[in-house]
Amino acid sequence: MNNFKIFQCENSIDGIFTAIYQAWSSGYGHANVKIEEQCERNNYNNIELFSEYIFVKTNLEQAIMVSRSIKSKISLEAYEMVCRVALSDYKGKGDLIYRFLILGFHIGSKIVGHLSNKVVNQVFMLNRYVNGEAHHLLGFIRFSEQENGILTATIHPKNNVISLVTPHFADRLPNERFVIFDKNRDICSLHLPGKPWIIAEFPDMDSSGYDIPVDNEYESLWKIFFDNIAIKERVNPKLQRNNLPIRFRKDMTEFEYV
Amino acid sequence: MIIQEGMSIQRKLEILSDAAKFDVACTSSGVDRKGNGAGIGNSLACGICHTFSADGRCISLLKILFTNECIFDCKYCINRSSNDVVRASFTPEEVCELTMEFYRRNYIEGLFLSSGIMVSPNHTMELILDALRMLREEHHFNGYIHCKAIPGTDPVLVEAIGWYADRMSANLELPTASSLKQLAPHKSRKNILKPMRQIQLRRESNNEYLGIYDGRQPAGNKVESLLLKDDNSGRSDSVYNKVINSYNQKPHKANDYPIDKKENDFDVDLPNSNKIIPYRKSPTGRSRYVPAGQSTQMIIGATNESDYNIMSVSETLYDNFDLKRVFYSAFVNVNDDSNLPSTVSGPPLLREHRLYQADWLLRFYGFKMTELLNEKNPNFNVLLDPKCDWALKNLEQFPVEVNKASYYTLLRVPGIGVNSARRITAARKSAVLDFKDLKAMGIVLKRAVYFITCNGRMMYPIKLNEDFITRELLAVKDRLPFGIEKDITYKQLSLFDDRRFQTDDRLILQQFSHA
Ligand code: SF4
Numbered sequence: 001m002n003n004f005k006i007f008q009c010e011n012s013i014d015g016i017f018t019a020i021y022q023a024w025s026s027g028y029g030h031a032n033v034k035i036e037e038q039c040e041r042n043n044y045n046n047i048e049l050f051s052e053y054i055f056v057k058t059n060l061e062q063a064i065m066v067s068r069s070i071k072s073k074i075s076l077e078a079y080e081m082v083c084r085v086a087l088s089d090y091k092g093k094g095d096l097i098y099r100f101l102i103l104g105f106h107i108g109s110k111i112v113g114h115l116s117n118k119v120v121n122q123v124f125m126l127n128r129y130v131n132g133e134a135h136h137l138l139g140f141i142r143f144s145e146q147e148n149g150i151l152t153a154t155i156h157p158k159n160n161v162i163s164l165v166t167p168h169f170a171d172r173l174p175n176e177r178f179v180i181f182d183k184n185r186d187i188c189s190l191h192l193p194g195k196p197w198i199i200a201e202f203p204d205m206d207s208s209g210y211d212i213p214v215d216n217e218y219e220s221l222w223k224i225f226f227d228n229i230a231i232k233e234r235v236n237p238k239l240q241r242n243n244l245p246i247r248f249r250k251d252m253t254e255f256e257y258v
Numbered sequence: 259m260i261i262q263e264g265m266s267i268q269r270k271l272e273i274l275s276d277a278a279k280f281d282v283a284c285t286s287s288g289v290d291r292k293g294n295g296a297g298i299g300n301s302l303a304c305g306i307c308h309t310f311s312a313d314g315r316c317i318s319l320l321k322i323l324f325t326n327e328c329i330f331d332c333k334y335c336i337n338r339s340s341n342d343v344v345r346a347s348f349t350p351e352e353v354c355e356l357t358m359e360f361y362r363r364n365y366i367e368g369l370f371l372s373s374g375i376m377v378s379p380n381h382t383m384e385l386i387l388d389a390l391r392m393l394r395e396e397h398h399f400n401g402y403i404h405c406k407a408i409p410g411t412d413p414v415l416v417e418a419i420g421w422y423a424d425r426m427s428a429n430l431e432l433p434t435a436s437s438l439k440q441l442a443p444h445k446s447r448k449n450i451l452k453p454m455r456q457i458q459l460r461r462e463s464n465n466e467y468l469g470i471y472d473g474r475q476p477a478g479n480k481v482e483s484l485l486l487k488d489d490n491s492g493r494s495d496s497v498y499n500k501v502i503n504s505y506n507q508k509p510h511k512a513n514d515y516p517i518d519k520k521e522n523d524f525d526v527d528l529p530n531s532n533k534i535i536p537y538r539k540s541p542t543g544r545s546r547y548v549p550a551g552q553s554t555q556m557i558i559g560a561t562n563e564s565d566y567n568i569m570s571v572s573e574t575l576y577d578n579f580d581l582k583r584v585f586y587s588a589f590v591n592v593n594d595d596s597n598l599p600s601t602v603s604g605p606p607l608l609r610e611h612r613l614y615q616a617d618w619l620l621r622f623y624g625f626k627m628t629e630l631l632n633e634k635n636p637n638f639n640v641l642l643d644p645k646c647d648w649a650l651k652n653l654e655q656f657p658v659e660v661n662k663a664s665y666y667t668l669l670r671v672p673g674i675g676v677n678s679a680r681r682i683t684a685a686r687k688s689a690v691l692d693f694k695d696l697k698a699m700g701i702v703l704k705r706a707v708y709f710i711t712c713n714g715r716m717m718y719p720i721k722l723n724e725d726f727i728t729r730e731l732l733a734v735k736d737r738l739p740f741g742i743e744k745d746i747t748y749k750q751l752s753l754f755d756d757r758r759f760q761t762d763d764r765l766i767l768q769q770f771s772h773a
Pocket of ligand 1: 329374
């Protein structure tokens with residue numbers, strides 16, 4: 001039985017980077033440390049009896065130092081890849097990033113091509129997974145117009161992609177006030193015309209008022225379009241399900257049936 | 259003709275989206291455009307699917323007809339003049355309203371406006387031009403617009419519309435001029451190819467003017483146009499005119515390619531240059547003419563052309579008309595016309611699928627059409643995808659060494675696609691790859707094992723024997739889109755039999771039944 005020093009940190013990019021900073025500089029040696037992010041999916045059933053748990057308090061300065069060294073010693077591309085891994089719902093992502101960085105600082109910018117390496121490949125696959133969900137949502141997000149003209153959308157993404165999708169809408173809808181709620185994480189992004197968009201937490205905020213559809217006219221026009229554009233002779237629910245997984249549908253106007 | 263007065267927008271949308279559904283092209287791809295910070299909209303080159311309809315197809319654009327009134331009588335079309343269907347027309351204002359309100363709510367990437375022909379091609383295209391102009395200039399819509407070029411439209415209108423649209427398409431409808439004449443008596447090959455050539459030439463001159471090269475332009479022209487680009491602010495008339503003149507005098511690139519006249523009846527008289535003098539500045543303030551290029555569509559299975567006929571046409575269109583996409587639409591006999599093939603047992607989806615696979619091989623895999631089909635062997639294999647089929651006929655080119663083969667050689671290996679080939683070429687820079695590495699990289703080896711070596715060794719010691727590999731490949735299930743498998747009933751197979759099962763394929767079938 002191995003005695004690990006387990007650095008437990010917040011489930012965020014900054015939290016993971018802080019833990020990496022502290023584990024790296026702890027002097028225990030890479031083989032003896034582990035990073036473990038706290039996430040909803042961790043039920044702590046597998047607490048390792050003989051390991052020592054070290055609680056890491058997120059420290060912005062240390063986190064920034066880590067991101068700076070990734071950018072300068074590896075590459076911007078590697079930095080972005082690591083961030084997307086940190087946004088994923090993969091359990092053990094903190095430790096994966098740590099292992100990836102050990103290789104990266106050793107090999108440099110070429111690391112991203114080392115796809116036959118298990119760690120690098122895992123990072124690569126997670127990037128595709130996170131990017132894939134973000135790209136899906138660029139299309140699947142549905143806004144409803146509230147009485148006050150604000151556009152609101154609700155999403156339930158597996159990965160924490162709100163910061164990846166919001167810039168697209170800020171660019172596309174510069175004159176709109178819009179809010180995107182991530183109901184799985186109780187966070188939302190807000191955009192006002194002429195201002196930079198922000199992400200806010202709303203653990204106690206009651207957003208239920210926003211669920212009431214105010215927007216009937218164009219929503220029903222959209223449903224009419226959606227139903228009529230399908231070719232009856234080619235109806236194919238399996239293909240439809242494969243292209244548009246069921247889990248997205250609860251937030252999509254055209255799949256709401258009363 | 260039934261025309262209802264004062265029809266609601268709901269009812270119009272119902273009729274005019276239903277009437278547009280057979281147009282396949284619904285992609286919003288081909289142009290990257292950031293938001294301009296003022297209006298509404300941007301565009302991503304990769305395209306975005308917003309939802310998938312019950313038939314499993316991507317919905318990206320608000321795909322509607324401007325009107326389903328039509329003075330033409332194309333046999334395959336529900337809107338043909340001889341049909342007694344309810345007719346409706348949008349106003350340009352209604353088209354704008356739907357596009358804008360759908361776009362804000364993120365239902366769509368933009369608009370795909372097609373139309374029946376009301377009064378005349380020019381009358382219809384003028385209304386469409388109005389709608390597009392209003393969208394771009396009054397509503398400051400900066401999203402994607404795909405617009406149909408109706409055959410027989412005046413070139414001046416085509417010229418104007420191209421400044422507002424991202425993509426335009428003139429549908430070829432049928433692979434040969436004779437079947438077109440037969441089924442669409444009011445259309446002619448020439449009328450369809452004319453706007454296509456006009457748009458092609460116009461795009462080339464626009465790209466040249468802007469100094470944009472997509473690899474098709476002769477390098478010699480670069481210098482002059484780049485100068486022009488740098489000289490953006492004080493563009494001197496003489497330099498500008500020089501370019502225009504040289505453009506008009508130059509024998510045109512598009513005609514440098516030999517056209518296979520016998521096969522394709524593309525020998526209609528098409529202009530070498532569009533005589534229209536390009537606007538100095540675009541009248542719309544937009545700088546690019548049809549930036550996402552052109553596409554077209556052919557109906558598959560309404561007439562008896564072979565896959566070879568169809569693919570020859572596609573290749574010609576890609577090579578000589580610079581098309582971005584050719585779409586294939588499995589024929590559905592909507593009019594229950596007894597002169598046309600019946601589709602009660604389902605449209606020819608498998609055939610459509612094979613054509614898309616082959617089209618892909620032409621566009622991204624470096625294949626030539628003649629490698630896949632020829633006059634003796636004019637149809638695709640029902641049981642194997644075109645690449646497997648090709649590989650089996652060319653076993654002497656295999657196996658290839660994963661650590662050495664060029665990117666394009668890797669692409670020819672069954673089971674290795676663009677993603678896998680890219681990953682392999684990236685990974686082998688830093689390590690010598692073995693089969694277990696390929697597996698770890700997520701590369702599917704089921705088909706590929708018979709065609710590759712790693713460090714000179716094959717995964718299993720197999721002899722490259724055609725029969726054996728054929729059987730193994732048939733055992734790996736063809737990744738057909740869902741729902742196609744169940745469509746190949748025995749009845750259909752026997753229908754295919756005379757035309758589609760050539761000697762080779764019969765052999766395969768026999769092996770199949772022995773197994
Ligand atoms: S021109 Fe032909 S294909 Fe087009 S709407 Fe009219 S009848 Fe249909």
